[in-house]
Amino acid sequence: MTKQYLLAGLPDRKPDPLLALLKKFASNERLDKIDLGVGVYRDGTGRTPVMAAVKSAEHHLWETQDTKSYIGPEGDPSFVSLLTHEVFGEGTVTEKLAGVQTPGGTAALRLSAEILAHDKDRTIWIGTPTWANHNAIFGTVGLSIKTYRFFDPRSQAVHVDEMLSAFESAQSGDAILLHASCHNPTGAAISKEAWSAIAEVVARKGLIPLFDNAYQGLGRGFVQDAEGMLIVLNAADEAIVAISCSKSFSLYRERTGAAFVLGNSATDLNKGVANFAYHARASYSMPPAHGAAIVAAVLGDPGRRKLWIDELASMRSRVSEIRTALADRLSIYAPRLSAVAGQEGMFSLLPVTPENVTHLREVHGIYMPDSGRVNLAGLRIEQVDLASQAIGELL
Template identity: 60%
Template sequence: MNKTSFFDSLTEQKPDPLLELIAKFAADPRSGKIDLGVGVYRDETGRTPVMRAVKAAERHLWETQESKSYIGPEGDPAFLRALALETFGEHHGGRLLAGIQTPGGTGALRLAAELLALDKRRKIWIGTPTWVNHQAIFAAVGLQVGTYRFFDIGKQAVLDDEMLATLQNATPGDAVLLQTSCHNPTGAGLSPQNWLDIADIIAARGLLPLFDNAYQGLGHGRIEDAAGMMTVIETVGEAMVAVSCSKSFSLYRERTGAVYLFGDQHAQLNKGIGNLASHARASYSMPPAHGAAIVAAILQEPSRRHAWVDELSEMRNRIAEIRRAVAEAFAQFRPELANIASQEGMFSLLPISPENVGQLQAEHGIYMPDSGRINVAGMRVEDVASVAQRIGPYLA
């Protein structure tokens, strides 16, 4: 008698495209290969270094930390306070706020999604193209996902009219996902007027904004990158913000993040945090402590915080320098790509077909996702011209 496996009824899942890309790049023996796919910051040597401020904080923790006991489902209060002050400022838009620590920004988005999905009538609106994992996170909790076109890849321009028209017709109670800055995958930024218009529509329609805040400080500055988000919070009152420390502290593998709730009444926020903690307990129980302790140790001690601010500025300035070089080199093939210089953060989206992406891999050892998203921080300035010469003929 043949035994039936418990797993026979499962559906075969395709590998994650980005993880598969990393494996292909690692297996490529060519010395001149270039990885433009994986979403991490790299320095001029091609490394993703541990920040000096992080090293100093870890040294402090090694000398002073006395326990590795659990920190509880809501996380480290010192981390949550320090991160909130750094992210939202001292007055945080004149609103009350409460937060819960999470395993990275993805964990923060998933907890926020769990809270939104408690109302089965609710839909969340997402501009496309977007980070590949966004729709999967919200669909996994049963939320209805509505989309609108956010960016024209060929013109390298934000479609603000389509965005505002969609939000204008959203149903009261719906949620809206907004990326605070350094949009993934397009690099496109919103103008102050765009943010004012978004805030007015969200307030008038009774919508709930959920901000994905993953790159603060890598665009134009820590305060500048949060300005649009704070405009909306000040106008609307209630909001949710998922914060990741992966990029701005280079703590990718430590899985450090938080989700914050904004409102005007303590009782409502406490109820929200209680629901988030309940979902956390049933999922991962308690968040990892080490990364949060590092962030708290950096932000609470002036010399370490000053060192971190300086390093973040170095990273931001290097990305901006590469952007200018990329824009000049690629504009020779597509004039619209000059807009890459005015975009922000680590990513831009090229007008290139999946077939041509495959040819670039095979013929030149240049790796990027089929979408054409490139990590501009994956290049050295001196390599930009040669990379553009190889990619340029394949641009659609």
């Protein structure tokens, strides 16, 4: 009998290119190197600090937490309830929602993918380009994926027309993936009129919007960043929202997020939550407690909540100051890049080639992925001129 082996038969998997880039950056000894790669917020000194509101919450937890016993696959209900009110406000949408705590936005997307994939005939529509992990998450559960062009980095144009015509060709029950705000990797913003047009086609055709909400508060404002999503949720019969607290609370490694279903009845919502819990139980069992306990201790305390709102506002204004300055300088070399100023969040997608990216890294010590996605928070204001010149000369 011939032996069958496991490991040699596995597919080759390349490491995440952004993590590989991070390693390259760390091994370069240049003092003036600039990291525009990994998608974390950095302050004016290049650090990703723990927020003061988070530190205060941790102190409070250290003093008051009296058990580490199991909590269950749905996670902490007080975290879910406080986050619901913060993200969705007090309108009718909030009454039509139910959710569970998840290990970050990634697990919220994965649970969402699992329940969508229950119907093997369902397609999910994804605009390109998008966060690379989307294809992996939805592909892994066996959903069929159809794409349409959302953004063109050459012209910096958002193709709402192509998005709407893709949705017109979708079947009732198909899912459409939407970035709630601060689109990764493009920063492209959608107008209120476009959100209304999306809402109209969602309601008319019976599509299921799945919102990836990973950067709320880093665009125009915490409340403003949810406005487009709320327009669609108000119109939809059913929807899913995957929330990440990684960026808006700077909690990255604490793995904090939530998955919500929007439905027509308490029975349907209970079913949605029970199915989230089933898939959670079958993979990670239950979410880690610490990050969610922090968020609950921030949102549930007026003093800490105010501190968090102010800190988030200053993160947002730093990114938007860099954005305005970068757009101003880059548009000298390529006028179409003045569009960068109207984009939102930490990212923009520059029209550079992989050869340009290698040149920037080797000659100027500027690091970005081959796609040309730049994390604006990686720049200090005094580096904008230098970086714009190095990039601009290649455009």
